[in-house]
Amino acid sequence: MSARLEAEHLFKVFGRRPDEAVERLRQGADRExxxxxxxxxxxxxxxxxxxxxxxxVVMGLSGSGKSTLLRMLNGLLEPTAGRVRHDGQDLTALTDRALREVRSRKISMVFQHFALFPHRSVRDNAAYGLEVQGVPRAERERRADEALALCGLAGWEKSWPDELSGGMQQRVxxxxxxxxxxxxxLMDESFSALDPLIRRDMQDQLLELQKTLKKTIVFITHDLNEAMRLGDRIAVMRDGRIVQTGTAEDILLRPANDYVASFIQDVDRSRVLTAAAVMDTDPRGDEADCACETATPDTPFTELCAISARVPHAVAVLGTDRALVGVVPRQRLVGFLGDEDAEPTPCRNEGGEDGKKVISRA
Structure with missing residues (x-):
């Protein structure tokens, strides 16, 4: 996967002598x-x-630095040190005019608070970025209507923002x-101001749009479940530093330190894990029957549990060529839902009742 956006050793320091402060940080000084x-x-x-x-997804608690980081990615804040590259172009080296051009055409931002103009219609709000670009009225209205339709707002083009619910305003x-x-x-806590049900609906909307549009998205959130649901990869921030970057499964199963481990302890694992994360990749003997119901590496954990309840043995996990790539014993599923360390470990065969083989966690 080619990189569309790169952040290289970014620092942002507010206050006196920021360059000196960066050097002190590089030499090991801390925030305090x-x-x-x-x-x-x-x-x-x-x-x-x-x-x-x-x-x-960049996630962290309030004050962790995530929103400041996002604003450096499009030049709203100038880094004290470091570089930001978009498609190989060094944004930190651009003039103010060139940077404004990049922001108007190549980088869009969706804010936490809807930032709609109350005196403009829904259509004119959606078309505002195109107006800034100088796009003729007919074309910008056409493109705005297409975008509104993608977001489920066809028929609302002539309405005013105060006639829309919070979720609809965020769709605008x-x-x-x-x-x-x-x-x-760039999406800065874009769904945080919404009620839980509307928030989940917006998450669904974003994931559905992404299947078609395949945009490159940096999404800021303080909500771990939202991060796990949306992110292809997640960066966890604490006190201005990125302390771990990885997939949802990486972070859930292999937290980098005690802070990350405590952060994820209340996550609903069943919404994140797949068969690939929990299976034993070194199956031996007759632990699973491939003629019965099987799973694929992408099978969600909840579906895997349902399959396991219907078969009397470990669930076989098959690859694209229908070859066996792993097995998931029932005990393993229970273990991953528990409070114990969920790091994947090799399974071993142990004698079961009537001489049958069963699999337990090592």
């Missing part, structure tokens, strides 16, 4: 030391890349970002 001198290190040595068509904000046909979408 700088704060004592009246300096705030918002982002510290952040590096990552985002592949084409990927949803990359998303349509405005889509209408410009930007390569990169």
């Amino acid at each position: 030391e700088l704060r004592g001198d009246g300096t705030t290190a918002a982002v510290i040595d952040a590096s990552f890349s985002v592949g084409e068509g990927e949803i990359f 904000g998303l349509a405005r970002a889509l209408a410009t046909d930007a390569d990169l979408l």
